[in-house]
Amino acid sequence: MKTKKVFLTEDEMPRQWYNVLADIKMNPPLGPDGNPISPDMLAPVFPMNLIEQEVSTERWIDIPQEVLEVYNIWRPSPLVRAYNLERALGTPARIYFKNESVSPPGSHKPNTAVPQVYYNKVFGIKKMTTETGAGQWGSALSFACAQFGMECKVYMVRISFDQKPYRKSMMQAWGGTCVASPSTETKAGRDILEKFPDTPGSLGIAISEAIEAAISDETGKTRYSLGSVLNHVMLHQTIIGLEAKKQLAKINEYPDVIIGCAGGGSNFAGLTFPFVLDKINGRNIDIYPVEPEACPTLTRAPFVYDHGDTARYTPLLAMHSLGHAFMPPPVHAGGLRYHGMAPTVSQLASEGIITPKAVTQVDAFKAGILMARSEGIIPAPETNHALACVVQEALKAKEEGKEKVILFNFSGHGLIDLGSYDKYFSGSLQNYELSDSDLLESEKIFESFPKPQLLKSR
């Protein structure tokens, strides 16, 4: 039988994460005064051991044994040869995907939720707070908290909370508490509710509530957790690419093209950063982050200093940004509706080491259906964006008659997002066009901020 799934044994699981900060130059985060922030300034929000990881420039960072043991529930994840997709496309390309949908919450998110909760616990923290939009991140953090016996409180954007009641049940099954945001539990929430009692909520508001809940706990035993964007999140996700590299080596393959969808950047970074290291060292690889045309952070927005959240709680981050008040159209890939992009991913894009692509949501779902019918697995709406690019690249290889090796991240399954497929089949899923003038308008918001330097890492 042809080998379809390449496994690593549990003993072959990588013991260290790869830290891209060792190999690229970065503009520092800036505080309200325009000066680089110090680690201390983040201490009320994050535990110091994670802050140290956030700023570390060590290339390899040990994965704690306790984290490995929880990873072991679903990792190493399989690397799969997509024979059926190749056949459906009639391509000479060999297509592989890393199946991150096998985790209990169904996506790559627990790769960072688990170590974040672990480090908080080691630091003496008892309770984690976070926000969630579509619900993937809140679910992953609840799962991780259950593993370490920690409390978990999730502020879920009101409109998603109402539309996706099952996400709340999922968090409850893991012992997490999920409330609709804005809530009456925080000052930030109450202020908004007083002004706009019927607000559908937003990620910006939910972040404000989660941060407030963390820093206002008088016992000092609560901290906030973020599921993307930050350096330590990207670090934890590199387990994906490190495993993929080992798995490909087992079958004597190496990718020519690597593809991941990109919202905040974490699943893309997780798969690609270990290969970025090879590219910096001279290897020729095309690396494509794929975003929705409706939220074209890397493809159409400038590399600037901007806030990570709407309410301006975060430091200024050097990144591609559509403006921190940008309201993305309601595409169904909720995980890709973010105005900014991880500073590390943004830096690599600004240097041309990675090459951003954008696809429409209808093309994304079309590719997702092809995946479901050929390889059998129904992808998350976010993952469909990666798949649209995979299809393009596989067809290009067919035109050129080239035996390319394509590797992509199957970041999550779509079993909790079947409502979006329902929309697709009923023909009510639409594309959104953003005019240049709209984008220019939304980007005015960071005009007065300092400008990042254009750094070259090689």
Place this chain on the structure above:
Amino acid sequence: MKTKKVFLTEDEMPRQWYNVLADIKMNPPLGPDGNPISPDMLAPVFPMNLIEQEVSTERWIDIPQEVLEVYNIWRPSPLVRAYNLERALGTPARIYFKNESVSPPGSHKPNTAVPQVYYNKVFGIKKMTTETGAGQWGSALSFACAQFGMECKVYMVRISFDQKPYRKSMMQAWGGTCVASPSTETKAGRDILEKFPDTPGSLGIAISEAIEAAISDETGKTRYSLGSVLNHVMLHQTIIGLEAKKQLAKINEYPDVIIGCAGGGSNFAGLTFPFVLDKINGRNIDIYPVEPEACPTLTRAPFVYDHGDTARYTPLLAMHSLGHAFMPPPVHAGGLRYHGMAPTVSQLASEGIITPKAVTQVDAFKAGILMARSEGIIPAPETNHALACVVQEALKAKEEGKEKVILFNFSGHGLIDLGSYDKYFSGSLQNYELSDSDLLESEKIFESFPKPQLLKSR
């Protein structure tokens, strides 16, 4: 690191199914005249190659290469040591589970959907019809049809169709067509709709529609498919237990207790039949099928001849039955709401080779939550019933201070059934008590049928 997941390589996947009919005595299915039916009588409904498999008494039956290649999408499935559940229960028992939730539709159902579609295709069939209640089986058959390029038409009980729109989307993602039953597409459906325009539908009606759609197709290229009860379904599911045996042998283990939930019997049979063979040959194993107290087919109903469906389309089958018109209370484990039980499983119970158990739905969900918080995976409501029994056995081992090995089937995940967890958490999940007199009343329906012989296989 302690070994948590035991894998087989793709090359180690079993190449044959185990047919329990080689090792047990069975009462034959009877036709309307009270005489054993001949294979020809089933020909309008099933293809002849599957009918031959249904009546075969060969012990080992080869798995076709084409089936193995589709199994290869998710099989061999992992055998997992439930260290965290053991710790949560403080038991000296070693608990293992076979994780059948890793299939794309999320349960064990594709183990038989794939070969059924394959054999139909080989026989020249172009289209499959079936019924579905909660939606697991309709999803699995749609998935299998996508793999072999066959058409798939699913009649889904109206009330579930309305309550679980995502199941329809799932089938659509795989190219299946799903309509609410009763529909206007069949005479059976139209007749019911004329009398009861607002009927919520039933499995009995949906079966009638699916069979009618198959046998009334004038091209002769359509057949019906059933997801449980029949001998060939049990046969296909034995891949679960055959893999588990190999995996346990790799770590020098053998189970003392084996547990599976039982509705029609297929996931239970799949895991246990290969061990039943050992038990028949003298090995000492406790084998427990677990059903809901609200549908106590094996635990409280007699071993009789009865019809497999409400509308009396099927032959008379020798099985434990609550009466073919029995309407089970609305427990959330839809897959366990069946009035009868696979004849093979019934025969083993009647001989005392397996020992049926029943648990309440609230105890089942309690065990499911413990599983979710310890092992990380959220189980299907059906699987929760097996888990309630696992918890009982693990606590018994603790009381007795015995190092038992417990093996159970994790038949499916609960990600499409989170609504039932929502009910559990909101306190509105209730237990149902069935009085003896209610059961006696419903069992009157088969009083006039022939009685099966009490056969002894050993």
